[in-house]
Amino acid sequence: MSEGPAREHRLVLFASDNYAGVYPAVLASIAAANGGFAPAYGDDDWTLALQERMREVFGDVDVFPVFNGTGGNVTALATVMQPFEAVICAETAHINVDECGAPERFTGGKLVDLPTPDGKLTPELVRGALVGSGDQHHVQTRVVSITQPTELGTVYTPGETSALAAVAHAAGLLLHVDGARLVNAAVGLGTGLREITADCGVDVLTFGGTKNGLLGGEAVVFFRHDLAERYLFVRKQGMQLASKMRFVSAQLLRLLEGELWRETAGHANAMAQRLAAAAASVPGVRVAYPVQANAVFVALPAPVTERLLEDYRFYTWDEQTGVVRWMCSWQTTPDDVDRLASALRDAVASA
C-alpha cells in the first residue's frame, strides 16, 4: 500500500483534514506508551496525566477520552440533558447534519436547528428560539451548542462566545462547544484554549484531536464538576469507553505537550490562508466565508468545479451557489496548495 490516493487517481488531500495521517510525534507517543501492562478503561498513568495536563490548560475540569467526535458530542449532550429536552444549534452543525441522527437516537431529545449566514449562532437567534418553556407539549430547551470553528470555517471571538454563554445561562441553559477543531480556532484567534472556552463560560466541550494529527482521539471536557457526575456511565452506555485507553490519552497528551497543537493547527491554518489568497486572486472565484481556521470555501462556476474534480477529490457544499470546500491539514504542503491553485487558474482559464 503506497502513499497517496486509494483506488483512484485523484488527489484526495483537500477533501478533509481527517484524510491526513498521524503526526510523527503523536505516533511516537503511542509507541512510547506501549511499554508493558497497564490498567484498562482509564485507570492508567497516561489518562491520569492527561487529566492533570488538561487542568493546567483549561482550569478545574473533568476530562474523559473518547473515540470520535460524534461519540464525544452525543455522550456529552446526553449527560447534561433529559430525553424531553432540546439543543439549539446552527442548521449547518455537525450534530445536525453529519451524525446520522445519533444525537436524537441516543439522547432521545430534539435538535432545534437555526439557519445562519455563516454557521454561527448569535444571541438574537438563540433568544428567538427560546419558546415553550414550561409547556408540557413542547421540548424544553436545555443546551445551546456551537461549533468552534464552525463547519463553514468561521470562528467565534471570545466576546461572541461569552455573549452566547450569557444568553444561555440567563435562560437556565448550558453552552456546549463542539471543538472537533478547537485548536484551529485558537490559532486563528491568536489565543490559548482557555480563553475561548472556560473564560467565556463554556459548560462542556468536545475537544478534538483526530483532525489535528492524532490516529484517533477526542475528549469530553466538563467545566462544572456536577455536570460530569453521570458521565462515566453515559460514556460506557454510549459505547465510547476505550479499553486500552492509555493509547488514546497518550495521543491527546502529546498534542497538548509543548502546545504541539500550535504547530499542527498553525500549519493547517497557514495553508488555508495561502490557498484562500491564491483562490481570491483568480478572476471569477469568490471566497465564500472568512477563512479563519483551516477550511476554505469558494464559490466556483460549475465547469470549473467539474474540471477540478477530475484531478482532485473535494466536496461541493452547496449545489445552488456552487460553493465547494477545501480543507487543509498538518500534512498539507505549500506545494500541494500551489498545485491546487495552479489547477484552479487553469480550470478558470479553460472554462
Place this chain on the structure above:
Amino acid sequence: MSEGPAREHRLVLFASDNYAGVYPAVLASIAAANGGFAPAYGDDDWTLALQERMREVFGDVDVFPVFNGTGGNVTALATVMQPFEAVICAETAHINVDECGAPERFTGGKLVDLPTPDGKLTPELVRGALVGSGDQHHVQTRVVSITQPTELGTVYTPGETSALAAVAHAAGLLLHVDGARLVNAAVGLGTGLREITADCGVDVLTFGGTKNGLLGGEAVVFFRHDLAERYLFVRKQGMQLASKMRFVSAQLLRLLEGELWRETAGHANAMAQRLAAAAASVPGVRVAYPVQANAVFVALPAPVTERLLEDYRFYTWDEQTGVVRWMCSWQTTPDDVDRLASALRDAVASA
C-alpha cells in the same frame, strides 16, 4: 512512564487481557499505514484489503471495522433486530452484565438472559425461552447471542454452535457470536475461524482484535448480505464510525496476515494452561471451569485471595464461591505465570 503497574505497586497483568499492550508487529502495521493521505470513513486501501482478506477467511462476508467490542455487539444486534424484539443470551454474557445497558438503550429491545452452569447456552435452554411468539404483549425473540469463548473461558465446539444455529434458524431467529476473543477459541479448539462460525451457521459475528494485541479494533462480520444492508447507517448512528479507519483496518489485517492470531492467542492460551496446571496442583485450589481459552477461573479460600490481592490485581468473579479470574495475554510470560503460581502456593501455605 515505566512498564508495569500504574499508581500502585501490584502487578496488574492477570486482571485482564486488555491490560496488555500492542503487539509489535501490529504497532508496525500502524506506522506502515501512515504514509500519507487516505480517504476517511472506510474508503481506503486497508479497509478494502481487510474486506478481501476476511472473505478468504470466512467466506462471502461483509465486514465493518468498529472501535470496540461493546460498539460491535450493540450495532450488530441493532442492525438485525427491531426495538420490540429480544435477544436470548447467557446470564453471564458481556452484553448482559458488562455493557452498562448499551444493548437495551441503543436497540430499544430486551435481553432475555438465562442462567447456565458454564457460560454456555444449549439448545434446551434456548428452546425453553422461546415464548410469546406472535403475542403482542411480549417481546419477539429475534436473536440468540453466544460468546465464544464464553466469559467463563469455556468454548463451544463446532457441533454445539451448529446445534444452536439449527435451533435458532428453525425458530426463525439469527445466531450472533460475540467473538471478542474468537481467535482464542479457535486456538483452543484447534480449528480455523471459519469452522467455528460460517461453517456452523453463524449469521453475524463481532470479531475481536483488541484483546489479542491490537491497540484497538474489532469488526462486525455479516454472513448474509441482506443482514448487512442497513449497517453503515447503524454504525454511524451508533458512534462507531472511525474517521481514520485505515489504522483500525491495518491492525485487523495484520492480525489475520499469516494467521498472526495463532501466535498471540496460542501464546495466551498456553499461558492459561500453564497457570491452570500449576494452580490445580496446589492443595485446596479448584479450577472452576475447563480452561479452554485464555482465562483461568479458580476457587480460592478467602484468606488466600486476600493475600494474593496484596501483590496482584485481579477480579473476584463470585463472592459466594470464592471464584477469581486470571486472564493471560500475548504479553504474559512463563515467568509471570510461574511467579503467580509461586505466590499462590505461598499464600495457601501461610493461610
Place this chain on the structure above:
Amino acid sequence: MSEGPAREHRLVLFASDNYAGVYPAVLASIAAANGGFAPAYGDDDWTLALQERMREVFGDVDVFPVFNGTGGNVTALATVMQPFEAVICAETAHINVDECGAPERFTGGKLVDLPTPDGKLTPELVRGALVGSGDQHHVQTRVVSITQPTELGTVYTPGETSALAAVAHAAGLLLHVDGARLVNAAVGLGTGLREITADCGVDVLTFGGTKNGLLGGEAVVFFRHDLAERYLFVRKQGMQLASKMRFVSAQLLRLLEGELWRETAGHANAMAQRLAAAAASVPGVRVAYPVQANAVFVALPAPVTERLLEDYRFYTWDEQTGVVRWMCSWQTTPDDVDRLASALRDAVASA
C-alpha cells in the same frame, strides 16, 4: 361541576376543539357497548366491526385504534421507519412542535422540518430536502408527513396530496397523513375520506376522532398491508394498546356510522366560517390564513388581544405578527360565535 369554564371566569371554548365534550350519540355508543364481557386488547366485536367499516370507507386498509393523536402519529412513524431514518414535515407540524419530542425519542429518528407560508408542504419543498441519500453520515429520509388540515387551518386539495405522494414515492419514501381533524378537511373540501387519502396515494394515516366529538380515540390506518405487519408490537411497546378497546372502537365506529362526522365537522367548519366572516368585517382585523376547516387565525392589534383575553381563553400563535387562533367544534353554537364577534368589535372600537 357545572358546565362552562373551570376555575376561571373566562370562556374557554375557542381555545381548542378538544375543550368540547363528547357528542351525545358517541356517548350513547359507549353505553351500548357496555353490555357485558368482551375480550380485551382488540379481540372484540366492535374492533372487528370498525375494521370492516373502515374498509368500506378507505378500501383495503388495516386499522388499529389508539388512545391519542401523538400516540397514533408516533407509533405509525416508528412502524414504517428505522431509527436512522428521517421524516420531512412542515415546521409547524404537530409532530414537530406539539409532541414534546415523542417522535424523536420513540422512533430514534430525525424530523426534518421545513418553513412554509401556510403550513403546507409542496413538492418543491420536499424535493429540496431530499439530501444525503446513501450517505452514511446522514439520516436517510423515509417519510413525508403532512397534516390534513394543517395546524394553520388550511387544507391540501386531492391534487396537492397526490402530487406529494408522487414525489415521495418517486424517491422511495412514504406519505403519512396526520389526520387529527381529517374529517374537517373532507368537509372543507366537499369530498369523502377516501378521496383525500387512499385515492391520493397516502400510505399511512393517523385518523382522528377526539377533536370531533369522541371521548378519546384515534386510529392508525395502513393503506399497504406490508407496512402494518409490525404494528401490533409497536403499538404495545408504544403504550397505546387499550385493554378495553371495545369502547374506543365503538366511538370511532359511531363517528363513521351514517357519516356522523359530516355533522360534527360540518358544524365546526360552519362555525369557523361564520366567525371568520364576522372577524373579517371588523376594521383592522385580518384573517391570516384561508379558513378551510374549523380553525380561524386572525391578526389582531396587541391591545385588542389583551382586551379579549380578559373574557376569553385562546392562544396567540405568533407574538411577532399578533396572530391568534380560535378553534370551533361540534359544540360551538352560532350564539357563541356571535358573542365573540361582538366582543371583538367592542375591543377594536375601544382600543
Place this chain on the structure above:
Amino acid sequence: MSEGPAREHRLVLFASDNYAGVYPAVLASIAAANGGFAPAYGDDDWTLALQERMREVFGDVDVFPVFNGTGGNVTALATVMQPFEAVICAETAHINVDECGAPERFTGGKLVDLPTPDGKLTPELVRGALVGSGDQHHVQTRVVSITQPTELGTVYTPGETSALAAVAHAAGLLLHVDGARLVNAAVGLGTGLREITADCGVDVLTFGGTKNGLLGGEAVVFFRHDLAERYLFVRKQGMQLASKMRFVSAQLLRLLEGELWRETAGHANAMAQRLAAAAASVPGVRVAYPVQANAVFVALPAPVTERLLEDYRFYTWDEQTGVVRWMCSWQTTPDDVDRLASALRDAVASA
C-alpha cells in the same frame, strides 16, 4: 352486538378482569362530566378534584392520570431513572413479561428480573441483586419495582412492603409499586390504600382503575414532590397525555368516591375466594398460590384443561406445571363462578 363472547362460543369472562365492562356508576360519572366545555390536558375541575381527593387518600402526593397501566409504569420509571440505570423486579412482573419491552425502549435502562416462588420480591432477593454499584461497566440500580397484588394473585403485607422500602432506601434506591389492581390488594389485606403505600415508604405508584370497573384510566402517584418535577414532560413524550382528561379523572374520582373500590374489588375478591374454595374441593385440583386478591391459579391435569377450554377462554400460565389462571372481576356473578366450578367437576370426573 349482543352481550357475551365475541366471535366464539366460549365464555370469556374468566380470562381477564379487563374483559369486564364499565361499572354503571363509573359510566354515569363520564356522562356527568360531559356538561360542556372544559380545558384540555388536565387543566380541568375533575383533574383538580382528583388531585385533592388523592391527597386525602394517600397524603401529600402528586397525581397524574394516564391512559393505561403500561403507560403508567413506563412513564413513572422513566421519570425517576436515567437510561443507564436499572430496575429490579420479579421475573413474573408485568413490566418484564407483558409490556413488549416498553420499559427498556422508553427508559433506555435495564430490568433485572429475579425468579421468585410466588411473584413476590424479598429483601434477600433484592440485596442479592445489588451489584456493580459505581462500576462504569454495569447498569446502576435505581428502582425496586413490585406489583401489588402480584401477577400471581399474592399480596405484600404492609410489613413486607415496608421491609422492601427499607432495603431500597438504604441502598439509595426508590420503591415503585405497579398497582394495576392495588385496590384488590387493599381489600385482600383489609387495609386502606395509604397503609399499603405511603405508610410503607413507597416512592411512586401506578394506581390502576381499568381492571376495577373503569372504561380506561390509571394514575401515576408520586409520594415525593421532587420525583414528580419532570413528569409532565415525560408523560407527554410518553404519549400518555389525554386531551379530554376530565373524562379519565372523573372515572378515577368516582372509584375513590365513597370508596367505591371496596365494592368493585371486594366483589371480585369474594368471587375469587368462592372459586378457589370450589376448585380446592375437587379431587386432583391444586390451588397453586394463595388467593389473596381476585386471581385464582390452579394446577390442572392437561385433559381437564383441554376439556374446560372447549367452553371457557382462559390462560395457561405454565405449560410445565399445568397451572392456569382464572380472573374474577366486579362483573363476575356467583352464578358464573358456580358454573365454572361445576364444569371443572365434570371435566375432572370425565377425564
